[in-house]
Amino acid sequence: MAPIGVGIIGCGDIARARYFPSVDALPDFVLVAACSRTMATAEAAAARYGGRAYADVDACLADPRVEAVIIATPHPSHAELTVKALEAGKHVLTEKPIATSPADAARIRSAAERTDRVFMPLPFDALPPVVEARRLMRGGAIGRVTSADAVLAHLGPVHAPWFLDRDKAEWGVMADLGIYLVGALTYLFGAAESVFGRVETVLPTRTSDDGRTVASTVDDNAVAAIVWPKGVLGSMRASWCITGDRRNFVWETRLYGTEGILFLNMASPTDTLVVHSPKRPVEGAGPIVHNGLTDCYLPALPAWDHHLDIVRRFADAITGRDSPEPATLARHEHVIELIAGVYESSRTGRIQAVATQF
Numbered sequence: 001m002a003p004i005g006v007g008i009i010g011c012g013d014i015a016r017a018r019y020f021p022s023v024d025a026l027p028d029f030v031l032v033a034a035c036s037r038t039m040a041t042a043e044a045a046a047a048r049y050g051g052r053a054y055a056d057v058d059a060c061l062a063d064p065r066v067e068a069v070i071i072a073t074p075h076p077s078h079a080e081l082t083v084k085a086l087e088a089g090k091h092v093l094t095e096k097p098i099a100t101s102p103a104d105a106a107r108i109r110s111a112a113e114r115t116d117r118v119f120m121p122l123p124f125d126a127l128p129p130v131v132e133a134r135r136l137m138r139g140g141a142i143g144r145v146t147s148a149d150a151v152l153a154h155l156g157p158v159h160a161p162w163f164l165d166r167d168k169a170e171w172g173v174m175a176d177l178g179i180y181l182v183g184a185l186t187y188l189f190g191a192a193e194s195v196f197g198r199v200e201t202v203l204p205t206r207t208s209d210d211g212r213t214v215a216s217t218v219d220d221n222a223v224a225a226i227v228w229p230k231g232v233l234g235s236m237r238a239s240w241c242i243t244g245d246r247r248n249f250v251w252e253t254r255l256y257g258t259e260g261i262l263f264l265n266m267a268s269p270t271d272t273l274v275v276h277s278p279k280r281p282v283e284g285a286g287p288i289v290h291n292g293l294t295d296c297y298l299p300a301l302p303a304w305d306h307h308l309d310i311v312r313r314f315a316d317a318i319t320g321r322d323s324p325e326p327a328t329l330a331r332h333e334h335v336i337e338l339i340a341g342v343y344e345s346s347r348t349g350r351i352q353a354v355a356t357q358f
Contacts, residue, residue, distance in 0.1 A: 004318055007033035007066035007090075009057060009081060010073035011041045013160055014095060019070050020049050022311035029068075029315055035060040057081065061088040068118075068318060070311075071095060074162060076170045079104035086111045086119060093314045096122040096179050097339065098332055100170040102356070105336040109329050118317045120324065121332040123180050125187040126313070128304045129272040133255065133264050134188050136299070141275055141282060143259030148189070148234040150181040154249035156220060156240030159209045164216040172218025174199065174339050178238035182226075182335050184253060184264075185236065189228050191334055191358055196351045197224030197342035202241050224342045263290060273299055330358035 006029045008019050023029045034045035035054040042053035054060040061069070061084065068091035071081050079099040085092045086108075098121045099105040112119040137145055156173070157163035163176060186192065199219035206214045220240040227233060244250065255262040261276040271290060275282045278295040285297035316322035325331075334356040341352035 001319070003030035004028055004091075004315065005030055005032040005065040005067045006070060007031075007035060007051075007054075007060050007063065007068070008045070008070045008072060009035040009060060009085075010071060010095075011036040011038075011045045012072065015045070015070075015072040018307040019072055019311065020045055022308045023070075024049050025308060026312060026315055028319060029311070032065040033060050033063055057084070061085060061090065066090060068092070068314070070314075074168060075175055076100050076168070079108055082108050082119070083111045086115050086117055089115070089117065091118040091314075091318050093120040093311075094122060096183075097171070097175045097336060098122070099336050100175065102333070102337045102340050105333040109333050112329055118314070118324075119329065120314050120317060121329065122310070123183040124310045124313065125183050126325075127306065127309060128301045129264060129266065130184055130187060132299055132301060133262050133273055136275060136282070137188060137255060137257075137262060141260065141277060142255065142257030142262055145189075145255055145257045146232060147256045148185060148232075148253060149256075150185060150234065150253040151237045151239075152177040152181055152249070152251045153237070153239035153242045154244045154246055155242065156203075156206065158206055158214070159246075161206075161208045161212070161214045164206065164214055164218055164220075166217040169218055171339070171343070172199070172201075172216075172222075173220050173238045173240050174222050174342055176238075177240070178222050178224075178236060178342070179335065179339060180251070181236045181238060181253065182224075182338050183332070185226065185234050186331055186335055186338070188255065189232060189234070191331075191356070192226045192228050192234075192338060192354050194227045194351050194353050195224055195338050195341040195345060197222065197236075197345045199343060199346045219343075219346075222342060224338075224345075226338065261293075271298060273301060275299065327358040330356065334358055 031051040034042045036042040039055040046053040069085040071094045162168040199222040222238045224236045251267040253264040263274040274290045282297035285299040290296040
């Protein structure tokens, strides 16, 4: 089978860190196009990884060699570009958030459902630690699950000040960090019933990586309470207000049950998933002491790479080696509604019911 021709739209930090190297590393793909509003940026990517440089999206999508598209532009443009690419007959992987409104998320879902193209929305939650956490949870490893706490925090995107500008980004920390937490929680627990939250701008002035003073007009601190059926409660905190950078940060979810606790620490390479199970050992897991707790177990996990696994799963879906869970697209529409609900709840002070289900 000939490699699938890929066009990457958006040649910024995430494309350079994740998509260009991963496409280059996978034999299923070949880069045929790099597209950026700044032609010099596209030309630099094409010179390094191959393919043709484009400054015009329509011209890129009209290239018959482009069979699949990765959208890595600023997030307010994701919905329009995703719909356009799907309607052009391309397979599409879209960076998070797929949209910045429930209406745009619904547009994407409609476009994806009326085409026969693969659409892969991010964030990608089916990573080995999260998959194993869900298997253990559903298998009763910690008894009846009653609640969850999730936090993701670092200094913020001072490397890319456009994130801090409401006119360019629309959403702040909830789109950048909160979406990982909401995505994983819905992957683990299913569809939520309601959400109540608050967002704030704690640091209205910041210093960018290149030393400039930058005004921040988006939320940089967020908290939410999410309600699932049967009274299951979850808390979520996302913040750009701690000292850690993007390589030294806090990213932990705790799932509490009547017979134990699951610790899911996505920032740790050594104890990413730990089970506190005082009533019985966890099969296939080694005993450890974790957070001062005895009766903890460390399950064995397969090797994984957050960047490469995302692009590999996109290739697998296109080639038919793997199929996304049937509810994936509807779940991501649900995630966008939950995030929009946090903003609306913060604005009104009211609990927001969630209409979408999966």
